[in-house]
Amino acid sequence: MRETTDFRDKSAIANALTAYRHGRISRRTMLQTLAAAGVALSATPARPRRAAAQASPTAEVADQPEEIVAWLEDVGRQFEGASIKVVSEETPPSRAIINLKQQYFEELTGITVDWEVVPLAQVLAKVSQDAASQLGANDIYYFDQAWVGRFINDTFDPRELLEQKPDLAMPNYDIDDFLQPLVQHIATYGDKMIGFPCDVPIFMYFYRSDIYDEMGLSPATTMEEYLANAKAINDAMAADGTYGTVGQMQSGHYALNCDMTAWVWSHGGSVFTADGMCSLNDAAAVTGVDYMRELQTYMPAAVTTYDWGGQATAIQQGQGGQVITWGEDFPGWDDPASSTVSGLMEPVALPANAAQRPAEEAGFEEVPDLGHQGGSTYCLSRYSKNADPAWVFLQWATSSNTQTLASIIGGGASPMRQSTFDDPRVQANAQVGIAGTTRHFPAMYDVIMNRMGTEPHLPQWPLIATDIIAVELGKLTTGGYGSTQEGMDTIKRLVDEAAAR
Amino acid sequence: MANVNRAATVDPRATGRGSVVAPAHGLTRNVLSSDRPWLWLAPIVALLLFIGIYPLAYNLWNSFREFSPMLGTVEPVGLANWARLLTDVRVREALGTTAVYVSAALLIEFALGLAIAVLFNAGPWASGLWQSLLILPMVVPPTVAAVMFKVLENADYGALAYYLQSWGITDKVEPLLGGTGRYAIPAVLIPDIWQWTPFFVLILLAGLKALPTDPLEASRVDGASAWQTFWHVTLPMLRPMIAIAVLFRLVDLLKVFDYIFVMTSGGPGTRTEVLSFYAYQRSFTTIEWGYGSVLGIVILLLAIVVANVYLRVFKVAW
Structure with a gap:
């Protein structure tokens, strides 16, 4: 550099x-x-x-650079007294921006930002209600990547806003600085961009260095090795409360669908094929689900009650020897104040897929790969009654400097921009065993650029992922079906029915 | 009319107390007349209609519409949502689970509550203190209680799970919470029982303390045993209080949601999916507001029917 x-x-x-x-x-x-x-x-x-x-x-x-301060005081101040509403999930970057906004935005512009944080399902309900009524109850939406197909017509394309509103454009706002895979797979549907990427929890491979060292294990480079490592750790340590791995397998929770897709994708399967039909009962998908079920035998029995939060806590408590899961949980594991495994978890490259279906053969913009991403975007509502001040805020919140501060202050919130990965302030936090570490960022960058898996984006996907796949998988993983094939046949039938509605 | 006008024309000199009350004008007399109660009841009736009837009417109207994810709008669907109710397998499963949950919770909470109330009525040592402590579970928000018990029932570090495993009732492979979900219903029942048994205790204890002593003494004089006295005298006299307590809990249990939402999310599979949780899922997770409204109305009707059947079957008289 x-x-x-x-x-x-x-x-x-x-x-x-x-x-x-x-x-x-x-x-x-x-x-x-x-x-x-x-x-x-x-x-x-x-x-x-x-x-x-x-x-x-x-x-x-x-x-806060002077040019941004000047822009906020000159351009933002025009809207002094305006109040804008944001609804989002509780995520590290959301929390960081909430902490930053008063000093870095509201005091400089006089615009009040009323930010409501609710669970993901309630965000979906609120946004759906807002979009259906077109009342503009919220000005800025937080969209999970799984919803982009559903709300494609309810937001402004930020590229168009940057062109159409030059008087409101933040100086040197570099839209090309966002990592291209994130723009393409989190914030774009068809040829329309629905907002700016704001967060990317993404599956990464973490292992307990002390356990690997003690048992003479090496980081897995294949799916078979990953399974073998889980078995070896479980055999040696499960009796003492450290299992081979953990999972997020709560029945009916979207998290279970996320786990399943990663294992299906890494074994050559996909949710849909290019003809738009569900393929979760084909041989590759069934192999992937069988792999998940075998991994489940090396997990604590309570794993069927863990969502992503439960899984992260289990690792924090030292219950797992290795895991492939959301990279965003890592800073919490490294925090000595709240974790028993501080400094012991190591990020490493994902193992190679056993097989992989090309994205062209999957459906609804699905991209099969092990690095399942659960990214999200901040979007400007088409029904906003305060579109201009909200647009000023949106640019500030997703600007390079704010995103970088969010990555530091937000406890290692996943960066969206190349400049954040390169920023010395971020790199300075890449230390072992500190709160808010960023030492997993290089491995995260590698997954984003090379191994990112993306769910299908059809409008019915939120219903399919949660209410069909996660519920039926919940039955399957607790013995509710005679065989994996039987369970996946049922899922295929229900998914096709829902997709046809 | 008479009351108002009489009050307004009372001569304070004649009564010797109070201040002078000005005679009501003709218009006021007419407005406040008890012959026209609807006029001065109108504000509160309007308020009740707004907060009670309007949501119900809106829900009913909503049940004939549905959100279309493809269009992003709410569209009229006629009777489709109601027809779906008849073919939805998960509704039948949820009704069954609700019946199991409600019956088990009601039975256990009533039995325990009655036993504890009888014990307290005998006036054991520090019974006042125990009664005060009993109120504590009821003031804990149900979601907090659910989180608490989710920790207590955790197979690896939960205290309750530890003792159940020590006694050989559960094991690490098939714990109270988790595993294949064999004990999922008992797992969510435990916090409910912990939290709401005291409700029965308090109501029944109040009833026991209010009972006349004559019949009890007469039965003893007639040579009845303690059990015979309890069964043939105390319990029948306690029937109105039991009826109130059971009815309140019955209606409340039909709406059970918090413990299931926090502890199992209706799983594993649909094993703990009660009707109210299923309605929530439809309304807020899959964004099927119309069908969610149908399920909400079904829960209301269910509560009305079950409560009325209960009143008739057990011949409850207030």
Whole structure:
């Protein structure tokens, strides 16, 4: 990377933060360093306006470039007194932006952001109600990638807004900085972009380094090796409460569908074929589900009650020797304040698929691969009554600087932008055993760019994934069907019926 | 008319108390007249209609429409949602699960509640303290109780699971919560019983304390045993209180949701999917608002029918 003045100043900020965290410098010295770096930053392209107005700028203000501050005060201030409503799931980036918005946005613009955080299912219900009534109860929606097909006509295409509203455009807002696979598979349906990517939980491979070392295991490079490692750990340690692996297998929960698709995709199957018919009962899919069921025998019995939160907690408690699951859980596992496995979990490249169906042979924009992504977008509602101030906020929330701060402050929230991955402040957090570590980001980047799996995006998918697949799989994984084939035949029949509605 | 006008024209000098009350004008007299109660009852009736009848009417109207994910709009569907009710296998399963859950919870909570109430009525040591402590479970929000018991029943670190495994009732492969779900219904019943048995205790204890002592003493004088007295004298006299307590719990149990939502999400499969949870799933997870409305109305009708059958079968007289 070419070293610029901006890079050096950001590195100085990162180094100061690291030194302060390790107790090598005092808080006062750290703030002085940050202020100096902030002044230096402002002397080049970005001088914090508030830094100029106050004698001693804080570290936080120094983190907002002057041109953004100026834009918020000039353009955003036009809408002073406006109140915009956002509805989203509780996620690390959402939480981070909620924490940032008052100081970095509301105080500078006078716009109030009323951000409602609810469980994912309720987000879907609220957005559906809003879209059906077209009343504009919320200005900005949070969409799971599984819903893009359903709400394609209910949001503005941000590329068009950037062109149509040049007077509201944030300076140097780089839409091409978003990682292309995320734009394509999370935020786009057909040729329409529905919003900006804001989060990408994605399946990664993590293992307990202490257990692998003790047992002489190596990170699996194939699916067979992964299964063998799970079995070996389980055989040796299950009696003591550490199982081969864990899962998110709660019946009727979307999480179970996420697990299943990853195993099906990694064995050459897909949910749909190109003709739009469900293929979950073909030989490849059944092999994948059998693989999942065998893995289940190396998990705690309570796994049939775990959703993603339950699974993350189980790892945190040391119940699993390895797992392929959401990368976003990793910072929590590394946090010594809340985890028994701090510094022990290691991210590593995903094992190779046993077989893989090309995306062209799958249906509804489905992309089969082991790295199941559960990304989401922030979208501007077409029915918003405050579209302009909401558009200003949306640009600020998804800008490079805000996203980078969210990755640091949000406890390692998954980056959306190349600039976030490259930012020295983010790289400075790539340390073992600290809260908010970003040391899994290189492995995450690899999965996003090379191994990302994406669910089908037909409008009926939320119903199919949760109410059919997760419920029937719940029966299958608890002995409700005589065989995997019988269960998957039922799922295929129900999915085809639902898709035809 | 008489009451209002009389009050308005009372001469304070004649009564010797109160301040002078001005005679009502003709218009006020007419408006406040008890001959026209509808006028001054109108505001509260309107309020009741708004908060009670309007949602019900809206729900009924909604049951003839459905959200279309393809169009993103709510479309009229006629009787399709009601017809679907008749062919939906999961409704039948949910009704069965609801019946099992309600019967088991009601029976156990009543039996335990009655036993504890009788015990407290005998006035054991520190019975006042125990009665106060008994109220505590009822003030815990059901979702919190469900989370608490989800931890207690966890196969690996739950205290309750540990003891059940120690006593050989469950094991790690087939725990109370998890595994194949063999014990899923008991698992969600436990917090319900913990939380609502005290309700029976309090109502029945109040009833026991209010009973006249003469019949009890007479039965003893006649040589009845303690059990005979309880069965033939106490219990019949307690019947109105039992009827109230059972009816309240019956209606409440038909709407059970929190424990299932938090602890099992209706699973494994549909093993703990009661009707109210299924209605929630349809309304808020799969966004089938019309069908969800149908299920909501079914739950209401079910509560009305079951409550009336109960009143008739057990010949409850207030």
